[in-house]
Amino acid sequence: MLPTPHTHTRPNLPAPNPRRAAAWRGRGIVLVLLLALAGPAVAQASLPQPVDPLKRPGHTPGRLTLNLSLGYAPTGGLVLDYDADGNPYSDTYAVHAFTPNLALSYALTDRLTLGAGFSLPYRIEQTLRRYSASDVRYLEWGALAVLPRASLAYRLSPESPYDPSLSFTLYKPWAAGASLSASLLRDPVVLSSSLSFSHSFMPPYTSSLALAFGSGFVANDRVSFSLNASLNQPLVFASAPSLSLDFSSSYGLDPEGRSQLRLGLNASVSGGAVAYGVRLGYGLRELDSRPWIDAALGR
Numbered sequence: 001m002l003p004t005p006h007t008h009t010r011p012n013l014p015a016p017n018p019r020r021a022a023a024w025r026g027r028g029i030v031l032v033l034l035l036a037l038a039g040p041a042v043a044q045a046s047l048p049q050p051v052d053p054l055k056r057p058g059h060t061p062g063r064l065t066l067n068l069s070l071g072y073a074p075t076g077g078l079v080l081d082y083d084a085d086g087n088p089y090s091d092t093y094a095v096h097a098f099t100p101n102l103a104l105s106y107a108l109t110d111r112l113t114l115g116a117g118f119s120l121p122y123r124i125e126q127t128l129r130r131y132s133a134s135d136v137r138y139l140e141w142g143a144l145a146v147l148p149r150a151s152l153a154y155r156l157s158p159e160s161p162y163d164p165s166l167s168f169t170l171y172k173p174w175a176a177g178a179s180l181s182a183s184l185l186r187d188p189v190v191l192s193s194s195l196s197f198s199h200s201f202m203p204p205y206t207s208s209l210a211l212a213f214g215s216g217f218v219a220n221d222r223v224s225f226s227l228n229a230s231l232n233q234p235l236v237f238a239s240a241p242s243l244s245l246d247f248s249s250s251y252g253l254d255p256e257g258r259s260q261l262r263l264g265l266n267a268s269v270s271g272g273a274v275a276y277g278v279r280l281g282y283g284l285r286e287l288d289s290r291p292w293i294d295a296a297l298g299r
Contacts, residue, residue, distance in 0.1 A: 056163065056185065059110045059155070064287040067117075069262070071099040073277030093127040097277075105151075106289065111158060115151035115169075120144065147172045161185070175200040190216035190226075207235040222252040242270035248279070259284045 076094040083089060103117035127139040149171035156164045162182040169177045177198035184191045196210040214228035226248050233241040248264035264279035 056183075059107050059113070059158070060286060061107050061109050062289055063107050063285075064289050065105045065107075065283070065285040066287065067101075067103040067281060067283045069099075069101045069279055069281035071097075071101070071277055071279040073097045073099070073275060075273075075275050077273075087131060089129050089131045091127050091129050093125060095126075096124045098122045105153075111155040113153045115153065116149070118146060118148040120146060173200070174202050188218045190214075190218070192216075192228075209233050209235065221255055221257070224250045224252075226250075240271055242268060244268035250283075258286050 074094070074096050076092075079091040079093065081089060081091065099119055099121045101117065101119040103115065105113050105115040107113050122142065122144045124142045125140070129137045129139060131137075149169060151167055151169040153165055153167035156166060162184055164180065164182045167179045167181070169179070171177070175198055177196055179194050179196040181192065181194035183193075192212075192214040194210075194212045196212070197207070198210070199205075199207040210230055210232040212228060212230035214226060216224060216226040218224045226246075228246045230244050230246075231241055232244075233239070244266060245268075246264060246266040248262055250260045250262045253259040253261065260283045262279075262281040262283065264281065265276070266279065267274065267276045
């Protein structure tokens with residue numbers, strides 16, 4: 001591994017069936033928009049009949065939820081700078097960021113949920129440095145991080161149509177966050193929003209506020225789509241906000257929707273730089289943990 005060269009300012013890196021006209025006019029418009037984002041392959045797929053009625057996922061005490069994902073985000077650019085001796089050079093660089101992620105949540109009660117997980121971001125940077133036409137150097141290095149986290153979420157009013165919840169998260173590199181979220185079901189659309197605050201306990205001890213809005217469309221008992229937008233504002237003087245957009249599609253592997261495959265596309269704008277990425281995930285919910293607990297206790 002070559003030593004790290006002079007530090008530069010670069011982007012931070014850390015998815016025709018006919019319908020009854022009277023009943024499906026509004027749903028058809030939303031579906032057409034989402035299919036346009038998803039691509040021609042989805043638009044040409046033959047979909048089963050829609051699921052009805054739309055219900056929230058259960059919060060059964062003693063049940064586990066598992067989520068696995070792998071994200072990939074490439075970026076690159078050109079930087080002009082001077083080395084330690086004052087010699088000018090240009091860097092053409094490419095960065096490949098891979099982020100495996102594991103998340104587990106356990107329902108302690110129908111209101112209280114305990115969560116834990118970690119991510120393993122791995123970053124590879126390749127740089128072509130030119131001092132002159134005859135002096136070109138190739139640099140490459142990588143970095144792996146382990147970022148664990150733990151969370152506690154409480155449903156404030158499960159009977160409310162908005163199902164508000166309050167959550168607290170502690171994560172590395174040693175920061176804490178609090179979030180208030182709510183959602184609304186209007187079959188076949190799910191609307192969600194959240195307001196979050198986070199604070200870092202490591203230098204430079206920054207804080208930030210984030211506001212997020214999302215919408216999901218349940219096409220049938222197996223296929224669903226979602227579009228989410230978030231705005232993050234660092235609470236630091238003269239800091240510009242960052243904006244991110246995320247579109248994902250899910251396919252249920254069983255009629256109950258307990259296991260799903262997900263494909264997501266995301267884009268973010270921060271400090272005038274644009275980054276994009278793709279994510280493949282798998283989710284499994286409502287796992288009964290009692291047999292495992294009984295086996296561990298020798299029952």
